Amino acid sequence: MKILVEDVQYIAKLAKLSFSEEQAKKMAMEFESILTHFESIDKFDLSDIHLDLYSEALQPVLRKDETAVFPDKEKLFQNVKSMSDTSIMVPKILE
Amino acid sequence: MSFETVIGLEIHAELHTRSKIFCSCATTFGAKPNANTCPICLGLPGTLPVLNEEVVNLAVKAGTALNCHINKLNKMDRKNYFYPDLPKAYQTSQYDLPICKGGHVDIEVDGMKKRIRLNRIHIEEDAGKLIHLEEQPVSLIDYNRVGVPLIEIVTEPDLRSVDEAVTFLRTLKAILEYGEISDCRMEQGSLRCDANISMRKTGQDTLNTKVELKNINSFKELQKALEKEEKRQRELYTFGEESKIKQETRRWDSAKGKTVPMRTKEDAHDYRYFPEPDLVPIIIREEQIVSIKESLPEMPAQKKERFARQYGLTEKEVDIIIGDKALSQYYEALVLLGAAPKAAANWILGDILRLLKEKELEADLIPVRPDALYRLIQIIAEGKISITAGKEVFEAMFITGKSADAIVEEKGLSQISDSVELEKIVEGILDSNPQSLKDYAAGKTQAAGFLMGQIMKASRGKANPQVTKELLDSKLKERLE
Ligand SMILES: [Zn+2]
Numbered sequence: 001m002k003i004l005v006e007d008v009q010y011i012a013k014l015a016k017l018s019f020s021e022e023q024a025k026k027m028a029m030e031f032e033s034i035l036t037h038f039e040s041i042d043k044f045d046l047s048d049i050h051l052d053l054y055s056e057a058l059q060p061v062l063r064k065d066e067t068a069v070f071p072d073k074e075k076l077f078q079n080v081k082s083m084s085d086t087s088i089m090v091p092k093i094l095e
Numbered sequence: 096m097s098f099e100t101v102i103g104l105e106i107h108a109e110l111h112t113r114s115k116i117f118c119s120c121a122t123t124f125g126a127k128p129n130a131n132t133c134p135i136c137l138g139l140p141g142t143l144p145v146l147n148e149e150v151v152n153l154a155v156k157a158g159t160a161l162n163c164h165i166n167k168l169n170k171m172d173r174k175n176y177f178y179p180d181l182p183k184a185y186q187t188s189q190y191d192l193p194i195c196k197g198g199h200v201d202i203e204v205d206g207m208k209k210r211i212r213l214n215r216i217h218i219e220e221d222a223g224k225l226i227h228l229e230e231q232p233v234s235l236i237d238y239n240r241v242g243v244p245l246i247e248i249v250t251e252p253d254l255r256s257v258d259e260a261v262t263f264l265r266t267l268k269a270i271l272e273y274g275e276i277s278d279c280r281m282e283q284g285s286l287r288c289d290a291n292i293s294m295r296k297t298g299q300d301t302l303n304t305k306v307e308l309k310n311i312n313s314f315k316e317l318q319k320a321l322e323k324e325e326k327r328q329r330e331l332y333t334f335g336e337e338s339k340i341k342q343e344t345r346r347w348d349s350a351k352g353k354t355v356p357m358r359t360k361e362d363a364h365d366y367r368y369f370p371e372p373d374l375v376p377i378i379i380r381e382e383q384i385v386s387i388k389e390s391l392p393e394m395p396a397q398k399k400e401r402f403a404r405q406y407g408l409t410e411k412e413v414d415i416i417i418g419d420k421a422l423s424q425y426y427e428a429l430v431l432l433g434a435a436p437k438a439a440a441n442w443i444l445g446d447i448l449r450l451l452k453e454k455e456l457e458a459d460l461i462p463v464r465p466d467a468l469y470r471l472i473q474i475i476a477e478g479k480i481s482i483t484a485g486k487e488v489f490e491a492m493f494i495t496g497k498s499a500d501a502i503v504e505e506k507g508l509s510q511i512s513d514s515v516e517l518e519k520i521v522e523g524i525l526d527s528n529p530q531s532l533k534d535y536a537a538g539k540t541q542a543a544g545f546l547m548g549q550i551m552k553a554s555r556g557k558a559n560p561q562v563t564k565e566l567l568d569s570k571l572k573e574r575l576e
Contacts, residue, residue, distance in 0.1 A: 014365055016177060058168075060378040065112050065149035068119035070133035077129070087128040087235035093179055093225060 001039060003031040097297045098332050100325050101305075102254035102290060106267060107245050108277035109221065109285035110153045115242035116220045117144030117187070117374075122244075124283050128237035136242035138183030144373055146171075150244040151377060152387060153276050154194045154218050157246055159388050160274045161213060161267075163198030167379045171218075171371040179236055180222040188247075190368040193217035194377065200250075200270070201396065202262045211263050212251040221245050240284075246277075252291065252302060257321040261314055264288060265418065269395040272420040280457075281313050288312075290321055294328045294337070303337070307344045308354055320347040320354055398423065406436035415444060421459035422447075428465035434472050442468060446486055450493045463492045471499035478559050484508045509557065517558060521566050524549045525574065536575055543571065 008024045008031065019027065070076060073086075082089045115122055118135035135142045158165050172190035198213035221243040226235040248267065254260045268286060271277045279286040293305035306324055311317045324345070331337050345354035393401070395417055402413045402423075416426050422443060429439040451458060471492065475485040480503055491502045503509050524546055525532060534542040547567060551558055 011367070014175070014367060058376065058378050060151075061145065061375045062148035062151065063119075063145045065114050065147050066119060067114045067121040070120065073129070073132075076132065076134065076137065076139075084233075084235055085128070086130065087226070087237055089233050089235055090179055091234070092227065092232045093234045 001032060001035045003028045003035065007031070098294050098329055099297045100254075100256055100329075101252045101293045101295060101302065102257075102260045102321065103252035103305075104248075104250045104254065104260060104263065104291075105289040106248045106264065107221075107287045107289075108157075108248065108271055108279065110150055110218075110244040110246060111275055111277055112147055112149045112153065112244055114147055116147050116150050116218070116244035117242055120242065124280075124285070126239055128235070129239060131239040132241070136182075137238060144187070146374060146377065147244065150218055151194070151379065152383075153244075154216065154246050155379060155384060155387050156274055156391065157248070157271065157276045158195035158198065158216055159384070159391060160270050160276070160394060161195075161198040161200060161216070161248070163195035163213060163216060165195055165379060165384055166192060167381070167384075168192070168376055169194045169379075170376045171374045172368045173371050174219075174366045174368055176366060178222070179234070180225050180241075182223070182238060182241060186220060186222065187371055187374070188219035189217035194379075200263060200266055202259065202266050204256075204258050204262050209253075209259065211253045211259075214249040214251050216246050216248050219245050219247060252293075257318055257325060260290065260321055261318050264314060264317060266395070269418065269420065273392060273395050273398070275392065284312060288317055290317065292321060292324050292328070293340075294325075294332050304340045304342050306340065306342070308347055309344055309357065310346045312349070316347055316349055319352065323353060406430065406440070408436065408440055412440050412444060415448075416440065419458045421457065421461075425458065425461060425465055429469060432466060432469040434469055438472065442472070442489075446489050446493075450490065454493075462494075462496055463489070467492060467498060474499055474503065478561065479503065480508050481560070507557070517554075517563060517566055518570075520550055520553050520558065521563070521570050524553060525570060532571075532574060535571060543567065546571075 005021070005024045005028050008019065008027045012019055012024070077083065077088070080088050109122070112122055114120060115131075115136055118133050120131040120133050120136055123131065135144055155165055157163075169189060169192045171187050173185040174188045174190070175185040177184050193215045195216035196214075198216070200211050200213065202209055202211055221240045223236055223238040223241045226237065228234065250263070254263060268279045268281075271286070272279050277285060281287070288311045290308045290311060291305045292308065293303045295301060295303050306328070308320045308324060311320055328337075328340055331339050344357040346357045347353075348355050399413050399417050402408055402417060403410065408416070416422050425447075426439055426443055429442070430436050434442075447461060450456075451461065456462075468489070471485060471488060474480055474488075475482055480488065484503075488499055488502045488506070488508065491497065491506070492499060495502070497505075528546060528549065531542045531546050535546075547564065550563055550567065551560070554563075
């Protein structure tokens with residue numbers, strides 16, 4: 001799968017990150033090699049394999065529906081820049 | 096040329112769990128801002144989410160009640176976007192393997208039954224709440240709602256009118272309520288709805304450009320928002336200007352009473368969905384589905400049929416009572432105590448609904464318990480107070496929370512059925528109205544009516560009319576002999 005520098009810049013924009021042309025070029029190459037690897041997995045013919053049949057072997061990981069209070073609220077919000085009472089205060093957000 | 100409306104709905108319902116979807120924070124509404132938060136729901140680095148088993152149970156229950164296929168193997172995905180109500184910068188949701196596929200809901204509009212197909216139901220987490228302060232340059236964030244479990248129910252574009260859409264939402268709400276899947280408090284945002292609406296020439300089966308309406312929190316808003324948008328699109332089609340309809344998202348602004356554009360699809364977010372690496376796939380066993388199916392309580396459609404048959408109520412009466420789970424429970428409690436089915440329905444459809452509306456209360460907050468109302472019904476049946484007085488007593492019970500007996504006593508409303516006391520009054524009136532007595536003897540029967548009025552007046556309305564009438568008749572007879 002061909003990955004262009006523009007693809008990298010588009011994803012970077014969505015992720016609110018910025019890269020130099022050089023960095024983006026390097027990343028395009030890395031993306032491409034990772035995705036090529038996935039493509040080779042995609043080539044396996046799995047049409048006669050039904051995932052539902054394998055679910056017997058899988059174990060669900062779940063927790064009980066029980067509540068607990070996280071006690072140290074001060075620590076929890078220690079990185080918040082500004083609070084108004086217990087609300088987090090940020091610059092006005094318009095839609 | 097005629098046009099038809101094509102509507103599809105996406106409904107978000109908060110699931111009825113004690114704790115959040117991936118952590119143990121409580122889901123209670125109305126807590127102090129950010130009281131129900133922890134490192135997991137705030138998405139702090141180094142934390143791991145673990146799925147709440149009750150979320151799976153309730154989603155399967157919803158799927159069962161809505162006739163869906165349950166995907167025994169399904170998984171969570173990350174939906175990435177930046178917005179301050181989402182501390183992780185992604186919402187954990189389901190993309191290509193949702194917990195339920197297909198399904199349907201049967202609705203009835205103007206006596207016509209119609210099946211509305213569902214596309215899917217998936218589970219996801221709710222986002223936080225932003226409070227925009229009017230006169231200050233800041234917004235406040237409350238993350239209590241972050242991680243509250245939701246199901247999103249997506250319909251096929253099968254709805255053909257605003258009425259059908261509203262009826263569908265009502266029917267769905269009742270199913271979720273009766274199934275104890277969600278508490279569906281629209282005013283608290285635990286049931287919300289987005290609507291997609293487009294128009295086409297009648298008979299076509301293409302889907303034209305649709306407009307998405309978001310942020311709908313009540314039936315009235317759904318109705319108004321859809322009606323406005325339907326009218327706008329219909330006019331554009333009628334004048335051949337349908338190209339002016341843009342694929343866009345409009346937000347219902349309840350204060351302005353109209354929809355306002357939110358964002359166009361051109362610059363819509365690319366959500367870059369990918370499988371959630373912190374969670375293992377969700378596995379549902381056949382036994383689990385069977386046991387959930389068996390535990391499903393009576394659904395509104397069955398209840399409706401039973402109410403009509405068992406209690407002999409009219410369709411309209413049944414619709415109103417069943418339409419609200421709390422009302423139907425109240426009704427059955429009342430009947431179970433011994434109230435006549437028709438009388439119980441009259442109390443609910445009359446005074447109870449009127450007072451709930453006046454006091455702006457929901458039906459699960461009726462301040463008079465069914466046994467307290469039943470006591471009042473008994474007092475009336477025994478002839479201790481009149482029906483009119485009974486209504487007055489009920490209103491006082493509703494407001495003060497006092498018992499029927501206490502209010503009857505306080506207001507001195509009990510009817511005089513005691514014959515000794517009544518006899519004194521009747522004799523007194525007959526003694527002081529000799530002319531009426533003469534008129535009566537002369538065959539003027541309306542004189543008896545006058546005397547009856549005098550007695551009621553003397554007793555200040557407390558004389559039991561039935562007993563008084565009998566007593567007066569016999570006394571008149573005695574005096575004429
Ligand atoms: Zn939490």
